[in-house]
Amino acid sequence: MSSAQLIDGKSMAQDVKRELASRIKRLESEAGVRPGLAVILVGDDPASEVYVRGKIRDCRDVGIRSEWIRLPDSNPEEDLLRQIDRLNEDPRFHGILVQLPLPRHISAERVIHRIRPEKDVDGFHPINVGKMVIGQEAFLPCTPYGIMEMLRRSGISVAGKHAVVVGRSNIVGKPVSILLQQADATVTLCHSKTRDLAAHTRRADILVVAVGKARVIGPEHVKPGAVVIDVGINRTEEGRLTGDVDFEAVRSIASHITPVPGGVGPMTRAMLLVNTVRAAERTAGIGQG
Numbered sequence: 001m002s003s004a005q006l007i008d009g010k011s012m013a014q015d016v017k018r019e020l021a022s023r024i025k026r027l028e029s030e031a032g033v034r035p036g037l038a039v040i041l042v043g044d045d046p047a048s049e050v051y052v053r054g055k056i057r058d059c060r061d062v063g064i065r066s067e068w069i070r071l072p073d074s075n076p077e078e079d080l081l082r083q084i085d086r087l088n089e090d091p092r093f094h095g096i097l098v099q100l101p102l103p104r105h106i107s108a109e110r111v112i113h114r115i116r117p118e119k120d121v122d123g124f125h126p127i128n129v130g131k132m133v134i135g136q137e138a139f140l141p142c143t144p145y146g147i148m149e150m151l152r153r154s155g156i157s158v159a160g161k162h163a164v165v166v167g168r169s170n171i172v173g174k175p176v177s178i179l180l181q182q183a184d185a186t187v188t189l190c191h192s193k194t195r196d197l198a199a200h201t202r203r204a205d206i207l208v209v210a211v212g213k214a215r216v217i218g219p220e221h222v223k224p225g226a227v228v229i230d231v232g233i234n235r236t237e238e239g240r241l242t243g244d245v246d247f248e249a250v251r252s253i254a255s256h257i258t259p260v261p262g263g264v265g266p267m268t269r270a271m272l273l274v275n276t277v278r279a280a281e282r283t284a285g286i287g288q289g
């Protein structure tokens with residue numbers, strides 16, 4: 001039985017990190033600038049802790065200064081906003097990331113609004129979202145940016161293809177549908193109210209799945225030879241990580257497929273580093289844009 005080519009996000013992320021090392025050296029030698037990222041974590045959700053620890057380690061690996069600001073779960077929103085104001089003014093930090101989700105008493109919308117768009121390396125600020133939509137240079141949200149980079153690095157052409165995105169979240173489904181469309185794909189965006197999901201997904205040359213539920217996509221949803229990008233991160237009862245796609249069943253149908261773990265997740269992290277270095281280059285007047 002034939003088997004899809006694995007899109008190895010882990011090794012691609014290592015390539016991205018190697019490429020960043022030379023840009024970081026240039027920043028240092030030409031402008032005396034060391035890129036810096038501040039990460040704020042409110043509360044002590046263990047999953048968020050793991051993610052933030054990973055981001056801090058990534059920064060250290062490539063030579064980005066980082067600071068992990070831990071605030072208690074009970075931290076008032078006003079105080080968090082003041083911390084953001086302080087970081088907005090601190091020239092050592094070119095990027096600010098507030099880990100989501102936030103405790104219920106804090107408005108993610110107000111928090112995201114407060115970050116200066118020039119330091120919004122998550123690409124969540126409405127200014128960056130708006131610029132992205134109209135095709136202007138902007139910080140792209142890390143997961144959609146990572147997906148486009150994975151397609152590019154795999155030599156998968158997007159122009160003229162039919163791309164189907166499942167999931168319409170603000171951080172993945174919606175923005176990746178826009179980026180695919182800007183790369184000249186014909187895009188269908190499916191969501192929880194879509195009727196006959198399989199009828200849509202079976203037409204996909206490129207299928208991006210970002211629902212957050214294991215096995216929403218099985219072999220009956222996939223056209224032979226399709227490229228399948230699995231954004232889901234779910235935990236099985238045995239505690240294993242698994243995506244939204246029935247990997248074993250779909251891999252014999254698809255031409256390319258991303259694994260979970262080791263697919264989109266590592267590239268999401270890598271693109272955060274790219275955005276942070278880009279933010280630093282901008283302040284130093286280096287590079288394009």
Ligand SMILES: Nc1nc(=O)c2c([nH]1)NC[C@@H]1CN(c3ccc(C(=O)N[C@@H](CCC(=O)O)C(=O)O)cc3)C=[N+]21
Binds near residue numbers: 051100122
């Ligand atoms: N402000 C903000 N920005 C984010 O970008 C953000 C966030 N909040 N909140 C949570 C989500 C989730 N997210 C992940 C990134 C990488 C992996 C990743 O590297 N996953 C590994 C597995 C890691 C593991 O073993 O748990 C993989 O897929 O191979 C996972 C999840 C970023 N997020």
